[in-house]
Amino acid sequence: MKIDxxxxxxxxxxNPISRFYINFLKNNSxxxxxxxxxxxxxxxxxxxxxxxxxxxxxxxxxxxxxENKYFIDFVEEYFSLEKNFIKDSYTFxxxxxxxxxxxxxxxxxxxxxxxxxxxxxxxxxxxxGREIINKKLLETKKNFFHFHPAFLPNxxxxxxxxxxxxxxxEIGCTFFKINEKIDKGSIFFREQKNIDRNVxxxxxxxxxxxxxxxxxxxxxxSIRLSLLKKIFLDKIEISVQKFExxxxxxxxxxxxxxxxxxxxxxNLKND
Numbered sequence: 001m002k003i004d005x006x007x008x009x010x011x012x013x014x015n016p017i018s019r020f021y022i023n024f025l026k027n028n029s030x031x032x033x034x035x036x037x038x039x040x041x042x043x044x045x046x047x048x049x050x051x052x053x054x055x056x057x058x059x060x061x062x063x064x065x066x067e068n069k070y071f072i073d074f075v076e077e078y079f080s081l082e083k084n085f086i087k088d089s090y091t092f093x094x095x096x097x098x099x100x101x102x103x104x105x106x107x108x109x110x111x112x113x114x115x116x117x118x119x120x121x122x123x124x125x126x127x128x129g130r131e132i133i134n135k136k137l138l139e140t141k142k143n144f145f146h147f148h149p150a151f152l153p154n155x156x157x158x159x160x161x162x163x164x165x166x167x168x169x170e171i172g173c174t175f176f177k178i179n180e181k182i183d184k185g186s187i188f189f190r191e192q193k194n195i196d197r198n199v200x201x202x203x204x205x206x207x208x209x210x211x212x213x214x215x216x217x218x219x220x221x222s223i224r225l226s227l228l229k230k231i232f233l234d235k236i237e238i239s240v241q242k243f244e245x246x247x248x249x250x251x252x253x254x255x256x257x258x259x260x261x262x263x264x265x266x267n268l269k270n271d
Contacts, residue, residue: 001238003175003231006124008145009033011108012095013129014048014055020221021128021228023089026097030232033122034098037113037129039106052092059090059217062210072218074202079222086218109134117142127178135180144178146185147224151192152176153250156183161220162212163253166264169197173227175238182252188238189231197271204269211265212256 010031012018025031040047053060062068063086072086088094101120105112108131117140124143127133133144149161151172164170172192179185206214231238256264 002235003228003238004030006145007032007122008124008126009035009101009122010098011125011127011129011144012036014038014051015128015130016056016059016089016217016221017224018128019056019059019089019094020225021126022094022098023085023091024225024229026094028232030228031098031126033101034095035101035103035116035125036095037103037105037108040102040104044102048095049092056090056217058213059086062214062217063087063090068214071202071206071214075218075222078199079226081222081225107131109137113137114140132182133178138178138180145188146176146178147227148174148176148183149220149223150174151190152183152187153248155253156250157253159256160253161223162215162256162261162264165195165200166197166267169195171195171223173223175227175231177240183250186240188240189227189236191227191230197268201268201271204265208262208265212261 008031010018010021010025010033012022012034014036022031022034036048038047038051063072075081076083076085101116103110103113103116107113108127108129114137117137120142123141124145127144127146138144148156149172150156150164151170152174155164155168155172161171164172170192172190174187174190176183176187176190177185200219203211203214230236
């Protein structure tokens with residue numbers, strides 16, 4: 001099965017991951033509809049613009065500063081992105097290229113979300129939020145997929161792309177179906193490669209306060225998008241069968257504390 005045969009709808013929370021996806025997907029045929037999960041009152045557009053600015057504050061700030069172009073150009077080159085892809089990703093109007101549905105809620109697990117998915121005929125969704133999808137929503141018999149920025153099941157949980165690169169010298173990503181256990185759903189495709197973390201040594205020139213936010217504004221979504229592009233453009237067969245016997249538990253991580261980020265940053269500067 002090819003990924004476009006899933007007839008995916010995109011569950012859109014305005015964040016760097018969604019923004020990278022829709023900038024690529026606006027010219028491709030993977031996504032049939034975008035489902036926006038966001039609280040609004042009357043004027044949807046007004047609330048959407050405000051949410052865009054609020055949720056993408058860090059990448060928009062980085063893009064405004066000319067001195068950051070050097071770092072952004074590096075990311076585009078390393079991940080084989082088109083020139084100005086990152087800047088274009090943070091164009092609000094990209095969302096206008098899609099057929100839109102709205103769930104008037106801040107939570108994927110809200111009653112309004114439940115009503116929407118129960119009444120919707122579409123079965124398959126690509127999820128971009130940070131909230132864990134609860135058991136009740138999974139029982140709607142819809143299929144929720146996700147690109148996890150590490151090689152499952154080895155590394156599960158939060159802030160994984162940063163850990164994978166700087167602790168394991170690896171870049172990985174996994175396309176999987178979400179279940180009730182964190183990052184333990186059926187794996188459809190995964191890929192990893194060994195790298196020298198010093199390839200990102202350029203980032204030592206960022207200030208410490210910017211390092212983490214730069215990573216999750218540009219590098220983490222690039223890792224996820226790279227696998228999405230590969231699966232789609234290379235017409236890769238995705239199948240859960242080849243991973244059915246995968247029983248390894250892997251290791252779970254929570255969000256990085258400032259002390260841990262500081263260690264990663266200092267190691268980068270001192271290597």
